[in-house]
Structures are given as C-alpha cells and as structure tokens.
Amino acid sequence: MNFPILSSVTLLPALGALFILFSKSEKNENRNVINLSLFTSVANFILTIFLWHSFDKNFVGFQFVEEQNWISGFIKFKFGIDGISILFIVLTAFITPICIISCVNSVKTRLKEFLIAILILETFMIGVFCSLDLVVFYIFFEAGLIPMFLIIGIWGGPKRVYAAFKFFLFTLLGSVLMLVAIISIYWITGTTDITQIFEIKIPVKYQYILWLAFFSSFAVKMPMWPVHTWLPDAHVEAPTAGSVILAAILLKMAGYGFLRFSIGMFPVASEYFIPLIFTLSIIAIIYTSLVALMQEDMKKLIAYSSVAHMGFVTLGIFTFTPQGIEGSIFQMISHGLISAALFLCVGVLYDRAHSRLISSYGGVVNILPKYSLVFGVFMLSALGLPGTSGFVGEFLVLIGVFQKSFLVAILASVGIILGAAYMLWLYKRVVFGKLEKNELKELKDLNFSEGTVLFLLMALVLFFGFYPNLILDTIHTSVEELIKNYKQAIIFNLSVIK
Amino acid sequence: MENFDLIIPEIFLSLSIFLTLLIGVFFKNSYNLVTNLTYLIIVSLLLIIFNSFNESGNLFSNSFITNSFINFFKILILLGTLFVMLITQNFIKDTKINYFEYPLLILFSVLGMFFMISSNDLMSFYLGLELQSLALYILASFDRDNLKSNESGLKYFVLSALSSGLLLYGCSLLYGFTGSTNFEEINLKMELENTGTTFAMVFILVGLAFKVSAVPFHMWTPDVYQGSPSSVTSFFAVVPKVAGIAILIRFVQIPFEQLIDQWQNILVFMSIASMILGAVAAIGQTNIKRLIAYSSIGHIGYALAGISTGTVTGYSSSIAYISVYVIMNLGVFSCIFLMKKDGKYCEDIKDLAGTSKQNPLLAIAFLIIMFSLAGIPPLAGFFAKFYVFMSVIENGMYTLAIIGLLSTVISAFYYLRIIKIIYFDDMHKPFDHIKNLGISTTLFLSTVILITFFIYPSFLNTIVETLVIN
Numbered sequence: 026m027n028f029p030i031l032s033s034v035t036l037l038p039a040l041g042a043l044f045i046l047f048s049k050s051e052k053n054e055n056r057n058v059i060n061l062s063l064f065t066s067v068a069n070f071i072l073t074i075f076l077w078h079s080f081d082k083n084f085v086g087f088q089f090v091e092e093q094n095w096i097s098g099f100i101k102f103k104f105g106i107d108g109i110s111i112l113f114i115v116l117t118a119f120i121t122p123i124c125i126i127s128c129v130n131s132v133k134t135r136l137k138e139f140l141i142a143i144l145i146l147e148t149f150m151i152g153v154f155c156s157l158d159l160v161v162f163y164i165f166f167e168a169g170l171i172p173m174f175l176i177i178g179i180w181g182g183p184k185r186v187y188a189a190f191k192f193f194l195f196t197l198l199g200s201v202l203m204l205v206a207i208i209s210i211y212w213i214t215g216t217t218d219i220t221q222i223f224e225i226k227i228p229v230k231y232q233y234i235l236w237l238a239f240f241s242s243f244a245v246k247m248p249m250w251p252v253h254t255w256l257p258d259a260h261v262e263a264p265t266a267g268s269v270i271l272a273a274i275l276l277k278m279a280g281y282g283f284l285r286f287s288i289g290m291f292p293v294a295s296e297y298f299i300p301l302i303f304t305l306s307i308i309a310i311i312y313t314s315l316v317a318l319m320q321e322d323m324k325k326l327i328a329y330s331s332v333a334h335m336g337f338v339t340l341g342i343f344t345f346t347p348q349g350i351e352g353s354i355f356q357m358i359s360h361g362l363i364s365a366a367l368f369l370c371v372g373v374l375y376d377r378a379h380s381r382l383i384s385s386y387g388g389v390v391n392i393l394p395k396y397s398l399v400f401g402v403f404m405l406s407a408l409g410l411p412g413t414s415g416f417v418g419e420f421l422v423l424i425g426v427f428q429k430s431f432l433v434a435i436l437a438s439v440g441i442i443l444g445a446a447y448m449l450w451l452y453k454r455v456v457f458g459k460l461e462k463n464e465l466k467e468l469k470d471l472n473f474s475e476g477t478v479l480f481l482l483m484a485l486v487l488f489f490g491f492y493p494n495l496i497l498d499t500i501h502t503s504v505e506e507l508i509k510n511y512k513q514a515i516i517f518n519l520s521v522i523k
Numbered sequence: 524m525e526n527f528d529l530i531i532p533e534i535f536l537s538l539s540i541f542l543t544l545l546i547g548v549f550f551k552n553s554y555n556l557v558t559n560l561t562y563l564i565i566v567s568l569l570l571i572i573f574n575s576f577n578e579s580g581n582l583f584s585n586s587f588i589t590n591s592f593i594n595f596f597k598i599l600i601l602l603g604t605l606f607v608m609l610i611t612q613n614f615i616k617d618t619k620i621n622y623f624e625y626p627l628l629i630l631f632s633v634l635g636m637f638f639m640i641s642s643n644d645l646m647s648f649y650l651g652l653e654l655q656s657l658a659l660y661i662l663a664s665f666d667r668d669n670l671k672s673n674e675s676g677l678k679y680f681v682l683s684a685l686s687s688g689l690l691l692y693g694c695s696l697l698y699g700f701t702g703s704t705n706f707e708e709i710n711l712k713m714e715l716e717n718t719g720t721t722f723a724m725v726f727i728l729v730g731l732a733f734k735v736s737a738v739p740f741h742m743w744t745p746d747v748y749q750g751s752p753s754s755v756t757s758f759f760a761v762v763p764k765v766a767g768i769a770i771l772i773r774f775v776q777i778p779f780e781q782l783i784d785q786w787q788n789i790l791v792f793m794s795i796a797s798m799i800l801g802a803v804a805a806i807g808q809t810n811i812k813r814l815i816a817y818s819s820i821g822h823i824g825y826a827l828a829g830i831s832t833g834t835v836t837g838y839s840s841s842i843a844y845i846s847v848y849v850i851m852n853l854g855v856f857s858c859i860f861l862m863k864k865d866g867k868y869c870e871d872i873k874d875l876a877g878t879s880k881q882n883p884l885l886a887i888a889f890l891i892i893m894f895s896l897a898g899i900p901p902l903a904g905f906f907a908k909f910y911v912f913m914s915v916i917e918n919g920m921y922t923l924a925i926i927g928l929l930s931t932v933i934s935a936f937y938y939l940r941i942i943k944i945i946y947f948d949d950m951h952k953p954f955d956h957i958k959n960l961g962i963s964t965t966l967f968l969s970t971v972i973l974i975t976f977f978i979y980p981s982f983l984n985t986i987v988e989t990l991v992i993n
Contacts, residue, residue, distance in 0.1 A: 097981040160909075164900040164977070171894055174939070178947045179879075186947055190939060197899075197935055201928035204909075208916040208924070 029091050031104040034072050034114065035151045038121070041065025042144040045137060055136055059129055062140040066122040066147065073118040080111050082499055085506050087157060087220060096160070099211065103157040103218055108503030109284055109354065110154045112496060113277055116361045117154070120273045121147045123482070124266035126474050127369055131265045131376050132180055139180060143266065146172040150274050154281060159207045159217040162286075166242075166278060167200055173267070173275065181262040188255075188262035195255040199245030206238035210290070222290055223510065229293045229518055236294035239287050246279035249339060250309040253332045260328035261381070265372030268324065272331050272364035277357045280338045284350070288342070288507060292514035295343065302343045303433050309336035310440035317447045322381050323371045326451055327364065330407060333440060334360050340437060341422035345511055349425020350504050355496055356418025359406070359489060363415055366403045366482040370396070373475055374455075377468045383451065388460030393470045397456045399479045404452045406486045408445040414489035529580050529589045532571050532597065533637050539564045540630050547623035554621040558608070561626040565605045572597050585705055586644035592990040595842075596640050596769040603761045603849050604633055609961030610857045611754035614868065618752055620666050628665075629758060632658035636766035640773065645694045645704040648770070652690070652734070656683055659763065663751045675750025682743045683733065690730025696723035697778070709778040721785050727774065728789055735767035737827055738796035741820050745804075748816035753868060756812055757856035760819050761849050768826055768845045772838050772991075775830060783833045790831035795926050797824030802933035806940075811859060811872050814937065815852070818896060821934055822848050828927055829911040832918045839987040840910035846983055847895075847907040847976075854892040854969035857962045861885055863955045872941055877950025885954075886945050888970045895973045897938040898931050903976035910984055 045061050081088060087105035095102035106114065124143055132139050149172070152165035170193055178189035211217050214225045227235065245252045256276075260268050288295050310333050317329035334356065341353030373396060374389070375381055390397040406413030409420075419441060426434040460466065471479065489496060527534075543564070547557045572594050579590035608626065615621050635655030642648035660683070664676025698704050700719040701712040713720055733740040748756045779786055801821020808814040826848070829841025861882075862869045879886035895904035908931065915924045976982075 095980070097985055164905070167900045167905075171899060174942075175890075175946065178943060186943055189947075190936070190943070193939060194932060194936060198929070198932045201932055202925070204912070205916065205921070205924050205928060208909075208913055209921075211913070212917050 029104075030072070030076055031089050031091055031106065031155045034069060034076065034118070035104075035148055035155055037069045037072065038065055038144040038147040038151075042141045042148075045141050045144070048137075058137050058140055059125070062125050062144060063122060065144060066118070066125055069147070070115075070118040070122060073115045076106075077111055077115055077499070080106070080108075080499070082108065083502055085502060090157070100160050100217055101158060102161055103220075104155045104161075105157045105220075106155060107506075108500040109507070110281065112354065112358055112499060113154045113274070113281055114151055116277070116358055117147060117150045117274050120269060120361065120365055123365065123369075123478050124269050126478050127269065127372060128264065128266040129474065130472075131372055135179065139176070139266075142172040142176050143270070146176070146270065150270075150278070153278050157219055159210065159219060159222075159286070163200070163204060163207055166282075167197070169275065169278075170196055173271070176267040176270075177259055177263045180264040180267065183262075184258070185262040188258040191255045192259040195245050195252065196242075199242040199252070202238040203242035206235045210235065219286070219289065226514070227290055229521075232291040232294035233297065236287060236291040236298060239282070239291075240298070243279040243282045243287065244305075246282070247276060247335050247339065248279075248332060249305050249335070250312060250332070253309065253313065256332060257325045257328040260331075260368075261322055261324045265368055265375070268328075268368040268372075269365045272327075272368060273361040276331065276335060277361060280335070280342065280353065280357050283339065283342050284354070284507070288345075288511055292511045293518045295511070296345075296515055299343050299429075302339055303430065306336040306340040306343075307433060307436045307440075309333060310340075310437055311443065314440050314443035314447060318443070318450070320447075321383055323374075323383055323451065323455070324368070324381050326383075326447060327367045327371065330444065330447065331360070331364055333444060334364075334407075336440070337419055337422050337437065340433070341418075341425055344422075344425035344429045345508060346425040346428050347501075347504055347508060348421045348428075350507065351497055351500055352418050352421025352423075352425055354500050354504070355414070355489075355493060356422060358496060359414035359418050359486070362482055362486055362489075363403055363407050363413075366399075366479060366486070367407060369475070369479060369482075370400045370403060373471065373479075378465060383454050385462065386455045386465065387462065388456075388458045389465065389468075390456045391460040392466065392468050395470050395476065399471070399483055400456065401452065402483050403486065404448050406490065408448040409441055412487070412490045414486045414493070416490060417493040525582050526580055527582070528575065529578060529582055530587060531575070532568055533634065533641070535571060536564065536568060536630065536634050536637065540627060540634065543630070544627055547627065553623045554625070557623040558612070558626050561608065561630060562605070564630065565601050565608075569598065569601050569605075572601070581643060583647075585707070586647045587638075587641055588643040589641050593641055593769070595987070595990050596765060597637060599765050599846060599849065600633060600636055600762055603765060603853070604629060604758070606853050606965050607754075607758045607761055607856070610853070610860050610959075610965050611757060612961060613957065613959050614752070614754045614860050617863075617866070617868070618666060618754075620752055620754075622665075625662070625665060628658045628662050632662070632758075633762070636763070640766055640769045642770075643706045643777075645697065645706075645709075649687075649691065649694060652770075653687065655763065655766065656687070656734075659759070662755045662758065663747055665755060666752045669752075671750040672752060675747040678750075679743055679747045686730045686733035686740065689726050693723045693726025693728075693730065696720075696726065706773070706777040710780050713778070713781050715781055721782065724779050724782050724786060725789065728786060731767060731771050731774065732793055735764055735771065735823050735827075736816075736820055737793045737823050738800045738820060739793075741797070741800070744820060745813045745816040748819075749810055749813045749870075753812065753856070753859060753870075756815075757852075757859075760815060760852050760856065764819070764823065765845055765849060768823075768830070768841065771827075772830060772842070775833065776838070787831055787833055790827050791920065791923055794824045794827035794831055795923060797821060797827065798927050798930040799824075799933075802930040802937075805934065805937045808937070809872055810870050811862075811875075811941075812870055814872065814941075815855060815859075818934065818937075819848075819852070821930070822896075824930075825908060825911050825927060828915055828923055831923070832914050832920065834914060834918060835988065835991050836917065837911075837914040838991045839984055840907075840914045842987045842991070843983040844907040844911050846987075847903050850969050850972050851892055851896050851904060853965055854888065854973070855896070857966040857969070858885060858889050858892070860959075860962055861954065861957050861966075863957060864952055866955065872944055874951065875941065875944045876948040877945075878954070879946045880950055881953045885966075888966050889945055890942055891970050891973055893938040893942050897935040899935070901977040903973040903980075906976060906980040909980075 090105035149169040320326040406415040581588040639651030666672035805817035895902035
C-alpha cells in the first residue's frame with residue numbers, strides 16, 4: 026500500500042490545530058472551534074479504525090512501513106506498526122474526541138488554545154506509537170511534554186504551577202539519560218532504526234547500562250514507585266480532559282516503551298533486572314493501594330490506583346510469558362478506558378459541586394441515578410470484576426506471574442483485594458448513604474454529551490470484558506514473536522557464557 | 524603581486540566607515556542617515572562576501588587568510604549585526620542614545636572581528652581582537668548619563684584589559700618558544716615536550732574564554748549585560764560570541780593542533796563549569812537581561828563541549844549550535860524590546876505576567892523561543908544540542924554528555940519559570956502597543972525557523988561540515 030496512512034494519522038490532528046489557530050475569532054466562535062476539533066479528531070479515529078481493519082493480524086514484523094531520509098547520513102524518519110502498537114494508536118484516537126467533548130463543559134477560559142494543545146498532543150502521542158526509529162521516538166516522546174505542561178499549568182487547579190513543573194522536570198530528568206543511551210546505541214550499532222538494531226543485537230556488556238538509562242525514563246513516565254510522586258499532583262491539578270489523557274495514554278507510552286525497546290533491544294539485561302522490576306511493581310501495587318485508601322481527594326485516589334494498576338502492567342511485561350505480556354497490553358488498553366471514565370466521572374461531580382473532596386459528597390444516588398449506575402460499573406471494572414475488561418487484564422497477568430514466582434503472585438493478589446477495598450469504600454462514601462448536604466440537592470443528572478461519552482465507554486468496557494479476543498487476536502502474533510526473539514537471545518547468551 | 528581581492532570586504536568596510544564618519548560629522552542630527560548608510564554597508568558587504576564565498580588564499584606573508592569557513596562566520600556576524608540593528612532602533616531612539624557614533628562603533632567592532640577571525644598571525648589576531656573590544660567598551664557605556672551603563676563599561680574595560688594582558692603574555696611566550704608568530708609555523712615548530720608552549724596555550728585560552736564568557740572567566744557578563752543599554756546587550760549577546768567561537772576553533776585547529784591532550788582537558792572543564800553555572804545561577808534571577816546573561820554562559824558551555832571533542836563533527840556541531848543560538852537570542856531580544864509599559868522599558872520578568880491574555884502572539888513567540896532554549900524537541904534548540912552530544916558521545920566523553928544533559932534539566936526550570944509567568948500568572952498592566960517592522964520581522968523569522976527546523980535538521984550541519992573539512 027502506497028498511501029502513507031501512518032503519517033496521515035499522525036499529522037491530521039496537527040493540521041486541524043493549524044486550522045483552529047487561523048480560524049476567525051468572533052463572538053460565538055466557540056461553536057466553530059469545537060466543531061472543527063471534533064471533526065478532526067473523529068475523522069482521525071475513523072482513519073485509525075480503517076487502519077485496524079486493514080491490519081494483517083498474522084503478519085510477523087512491521088506493517089505500513091514508511092521511510093524517509095531525514096537527518097542526512099544517519100537517521101531515517103521511519104514509521105511502522107505491529108500488533109503491539111496498533112491498539113494504542115486506536116486508543117489515542119478514541120480518547121481524544123472524548124476529551125474534546127468533555128472539555129466543552131469544564132473549560133471556561135481560552136477554549137481555542139486548549140483544543141489546539143489537545144490536538145497537538147494527539148499528534149505527538151500517535152507519533153510515539155508509530156515511530157520505528159529511536160531518535161524519532163525520543164522527539165515525539167519529549168515533545169508531548171510541551172502541550173501537557175501548558176494544559177496542567179494554564180487550565181489546572183490552585184496548585185497547578187507546582188504540579189506542572191514537577192511533571193515537566195521529573196519526566197525530562199528521566200528522559201535525558203535515555204537520550205544519552207540512544208546516541209550511544211547509534212555509535213555502538215551504527216543505526217537508530219530499531220528493526221536493524223533487533224537484527225544487529227547490542228553486545229551484552231553494554232546492555233545493562235543502556236537498559237538502566239531507558240528504565241530511568243520509562244519508570245518516571247510509567248510511573249513506578251518511588252518516582253511516581255509527580256502523578257498524583259499532576260492528576261489533581263490538571264483539568265478533567267488533561268487527567269484523562271494523562272491516565273489513558275501518556276502513562277501507556279512507558280509500558281509500550283518497555284515492550285518495544287527495553288525487551289526488544291536488551292533481552293539479556295531485561296532478564297537480569299526481573300527481580301528489580303518485580304520488587305518495584307509489588308511495592309507499587311501494595312503501597313500505593315494503601316495510600317489510595319487514605320485519600321480524601323477523589324482524583325488523588327484514582328491517581329494512586331493508576332500507579333497500582335501500572336504495577337500490574339510492569340509485572341506482566343517482565344514475566345515474559347504470552348499470558349503475562351498479552352495481559353499487560355490488555356490491562357493498559359482497559360485501564361485507558363476505565364481510568365479515563367473514572368476521571369470523567371469525577372469531572373462530572375466537580376463541574377456541578379466544585380469539590381473533589383470525598384467528604385463533600387454522600388448519597389448522590391438519590392439525585393443522580395444515571396450517574397451512579399455508570400460510576401458503579403466503572404468502579405467495579407477498576408477493581409477487576411469478572412465481566413468487565415479490568416478482570417481480563419489482571420487475570421492474565423496473574424496467570425503469567427504464577428508461572429514465574431508464587432510469592433509475587435500472592436502479593437499481587439493482595440493488591441487486588443486492597444484495590445477492591447479503596448474503590449468500594451470510595452463508592453460507598455460518595456454515592457450511598459443519605460443525602461444530607463443541602464447544596465447537593467440541586468444537582469442535575471448527566472446531560473446529553475456526558476451521558477453519550479460515559480455510556481459509550483461503559484459499553485466498551487463491558488464488551489471487552491465479555492469478548493477480549495478482539496484485542497488479544499490483534500496482539501497475539503506480535504507478542505509470540507517478541508517472546509520468541511527474547512528466548513533466542515537468552516539461550517544464545519547462555520551458550521556464549523558456557 | 525599579491526591578490527588583494529581577498530581582503531576587499533575589509534577594505535570596503537574600513538573605507539565606508541571613514542566616509543560615514545565624515546558624513547556623520549558634517550551633517551547635523553545625522554543618526555538616521557548614518558544608520559541607513561550602515562544598513563547599506565552591511566547589505567553590500569553581505570553581497571561581496573557571498574560573491575567570493577569560496578575564494579581562499581592568504582595575504583601579507585601569510586598573516587591574513589580567508590576561506591569559506593571564515594566567510595561563513597563573516598556572514599553570520601553580518602546577519603547578526605543587521606538584525607540587531609533592526610530590532611534596536613526603537614530602543615535607541617527612546618533612550619535618546621541616537622548619536623551617529625553608535626552605528627559606527629558597531630561597524631568598527633565588526634571590522635575588528637573580521638580581522639580577528641581572518642588572522643593567521645598572532646599580531647594581526649591581537650590587533651583585530653583589540654579593535655573589536657575597544658568599540659565594545661565604548662558601546663557598553665554609551666548611555667553616558669546612566670550610572671549603571673558607565674559602571675558596566677568601566678568594569679568591562681578593566682576586566683577585559685586584564686584578560687588581554689594575559690592573552691598577550693601567552694602570545695609572547697608562544698613566540699619565545701617557537702620563534703614565530705604565524706599560526707602554521709607555530710604548529711610546525713611546536714615541541715610537545717616543552718612546558719612553555721603549554722603555558723602559552725593556557726594563557727591564550729584564558730583570554731579567549733574571557734571573550735566568549737566561559738566559566739571561570741564569566742564574572743563580567745551579568746553586570747555588563749544588565750548595565751549596558753539593552754540595544755548594546757543584544758549586540759553583546761549575539762555577535763562577539765560568534766567571532767569568539769570562530770577564533771577559538773581556528774586556534775585549536777591550527778597552532779594548538781598537537782596540544783590536543785592539554786587543551787581538551789581545559790575545554791572540557793570550562794564547558795562543564797559553564798553549563799552548570801549557567802543553569803544554576805540563572806534560577807534566582809529576576810532581571811531578564813541578567814537571566815539571559817547566565818543562559819548565554821550556559822549555551823557557550825554547550826558550544827565548547829562540541830569544540831572540546833577536537834574532531835570535525837565536533838567543530839561543526841558547535842558552529843551549528845552557535846548559529847541556532849544566534850537565531851534564538853535574536854528572538855529573545857526582539858521580545859525584550861517589545862516589553863514597554865508607559866513609555867518605559869521593563870526588565871523585570873514579573874512584568875511579563877499575563878502577557879498571554881493581552882498579547883497572545885508575543886506570548887506564543889516567547890513560549891517557542893524559551894522551549895527551544897531549553898532544548899525541548901521538536902524545536903531547533905534540541906537539534907543543536909543533539910548534534911553536540913552526538914559528537915561528544917562519539918568520542919566517548921560520557922561524563923561531559925551526562926552532566927551537560929542533566930544541566931539542561933536544571934536550566935529548563937528557569938525557562939519554564941518565564942513561561943509560567945507569561946501563561947499562568949495573572950495580568951498586571953498591559954504592554955504598550957509597539958509597531959515596528961524590524962522587530963516583528965525578526966521575531967517572526969526566528970520563531971518560524973525554530974519551529975520548522977525539524978523538517979530538515981541537517982541543513983546547517985551539512986553546510987558547516989564541508990566548510991570545516993576544507
């Protein structure tokens with residue numbers, strides 16, 4: 026196929042942003058701008074669905090590859106996708122229109138700039154998942170910081186400046202080490218094209234240090250304990266749409282990075298560092314679940330639960346079993362939907378009552394029945410109830426972990442129980458009980474746009490809970506290939522040592 | 524008969540300076556006339572140099588050389604000067620320093636730089652350097668009635684004289700130990716075992732480090748940047764740095780070629796120190812000119828990192844870095860000249876608060892330039908740093924690379940702080956509405972270049988690399 030579909034998917038949102046930038050400012054321009062951005066993002070989503078449709082599930086390797094000479098002499102602009110990345114692209118394109126719909130209610134000032142920032146961010150995020158060259162990947166990975174910094178800083182809550190700075194500097198600090206590693210890889214292998222690096226294979230003596238450099242970047246972005254502290258701040262202060270994008274997509278970049286780069290390029294080091302990853306993941310799962318129990322701010326609670334869920338993702342990736350890795354990818358997609366929905370749910374309450382504190386609510390079910398139903402479903406899927414997409418991911422990950430280590434699996438299961446505890450308790454305190462607070466009595470139930478978005482997400486969560494194969498089929502071949510290459514590298518290394 | 528074609532730009536420049544000087548003296552209130560003539564001179568010089576870009580050769584018993592490498596720098600100097608002149612006109616008239624000597628002094632300093640970077644002999648090098656510096660001392664104190672301006676001129680003069688003395692001492696040592704003042708002959712007669720030549724090299728590097736304000740010879744920079752009239756500061760921040768980097772590269776390439784082990788250590792140290800100090804010291808600044816001073820120290824650190832590799836890719840990466848630095852700084856100063864409230868120019872960064880609401884275009888330009896200065900992709904500043912670290916890591920200097928990149932994180936903090944003030948803080952008082960074609964064109968060009976640089980990022984490096992090889 027000659028049509029450069031990946032570049033189109035990547036560049037379309039930026040093009041839309043350019044149009045919005047030059048759209049005439051008039052009194053009721055908001056309508057125009059919103060329609061334009063919605064149109065762009067929905068068109069992009071349709072394009073990605075088409076991409077998914079024409080994607081060959083049984084093909085080993087990268088599809089839709091585009092190559093272009095870029096930095097003359099050494100770096101090519103290379104795009105391509107496989108089973109691992111396609112779903113993240115679809116997820117990104119799906120979440121963006123949802124953010125745009127939700128921000129219409131919540132963003133009161135400078136809507137035009139906000140939409141431009143969201144669309145530019147979409148370009149960068151899709152670029153991350155498409156790039157097959159380390160430098161191109163790095164550029165997209167870092168560039169996303171600029172719009173996200175502005176989204177938190179301009180439209181955020183009272184402590185937004187602190188949160189925005191913390192987010193930016195933490196991520197940048199992790200990433201510069203990755204840049205050193207990328208340049209070193211270029212001088213070791215002579216290329217930054219990852220398909221070539223997979224074939225050349227980086228010498229084992231370099232792998233450990235390079236793995237750590239990549240780890241420093243992904244661990245911050247993931248976020249893993251103990252560098253997760255930027256996430257609760259960023260989530261609490263960011264506007265609803267910002268939190269949704271942050272939780273649903275930005276965090277997935279790190280998981281994707283582990284799968285694509287750490288395991289693919291440094292298999293031996295990945296094997297070597299399994300204990301480190303397992304320890305950090307278990308601490309993340311149990312510790313942040315306990316922290317989440319004690320939160321008084323709803324957004325903060327969900328933010329900590331994200332850290333715990335991401336702990337499952339890293340755990341699953343580093344089991345190197347098909348179930349574990351497929352479970353991780355599934356968990357990332359499902360968490361992308363569920364956390365987005367939970368943040369939207371919090372946003373719905375916040376837009377009405379202007380408080381995120383759990384204590385300012387109670388008995389919401391009496392006045393917002395539709396809302397309570399939707400929130401309940403997402404709450405249950407976040408704690409992994411069978412029949413929702415949250416269950417499939419955690420279950421597969423646990424199967425993978427059991428094959429590796431019994432103790433780790435037990436500890437991770439404890440995390441699931443804790444997850445149920447904080448989620449149910451949150452739900453009880455916000456939704457159930459008597460409606461005692463007078464200021465809550467005036468609240469209105471979901472309006473049309475909120476209802477559409479949340480019911481759509483709910484349908485997807487339930488659909489993937491009952492029919493996970495739609496996702497698992499897509500990723501299966503690529504995951505098998507990943508594990509095959511990994512095992513070959515390990516066996517080869519053992520034979521060299523002997 | 525020697526080929527005087529090679530020196531035509533310098534001859535043209537000198538003659539036109541004297542002619543313009545006469546015109547300036549004989550006409551009353553001749554600032555505008557002289558300024559327009561200056562534009563004309565710069566543009567014609569650009570044309571002359573473009574025409575003879577690839578000509579190379581030497582003159583006056585090999586004490587003056589020219590080639591495409593040097594011509595590239597001359598063009599960069601001229602373009603920098605042209606744009607600095609364009610953006611400063613409003614300021615010069617508002618602060619009433621519009622005397623006709625002002626553009627002439629700038630031309631004198633340009634002439635000095637031309638001679639300096641074309642020199643192939645310690646004598647002509649020193650003369651060029653001093654001609655450039657003398658003009659700059661006067662420019663720094665050009666706002667005669669302003670105490671700070673006088674102070675900065677004097678400070679610059681005293682400290683610069685000291686460094687010139689050290690430099691001269693180095694030159695004389697070099698002459699004493701090698702028996703020649705010609706760069707190429709010095710290289711031929713250099714004896715590696717001789718500590719004397721190493722001493723000479725150290726002294727000369729100290730002098731040059733002072734001119735480009737690398738740590739630990741940077742002390743004058745913040746005070747002089749803050750005290751001088753902003754129009755002069757913008758010139759300081761852009762043009763002499765280019766010339767300084769050019770002559771530094773020529774020195775390490777020709778006379779000190781064999782002393783690479785010695786100067787490499789010095790440059791690595793200066794580079795690391797400049798990057799760290801530039802990042803840390805700028806955090807506490809509230810005056811934007813002082814902040815830019817520290818940030819320029821940091822940026823010189825990155826340029827020095829490229830030179831310290833001692834390879835062709837290293838030199839070209841640092842030349843590309845300095846070119847991008849020129850573009851970014853022109854943008855920053857265009858913004859600074861737009862910061863005017865109630866007829867007074869502001870220098871406090873708090874005055875920027877709320878710019879994004881009242882003047883969104885200025886705010887977005889500031890945003891792009893600041894992120895580019897911080898080295899965030901996909902802006903030009905990132906690619907400039909990328910090339911530098913590419914060559915640094917190629918030579919296995921991992922410590923330098925890691926320290927350099929970590930200091931970009933620290934320096935990102937204060938660039939972000941400016942963005943924070945512009946975008947996150949509430950408005951105080953709006954800026955005056957300034958309409959000036961020169962400023963808006965420069966600002967527009969620099970932001971557009973910074974944004975679109977990623978489309979063809981190797982553009983600068985491919986040009987520069989061929990120049991360095993020649």
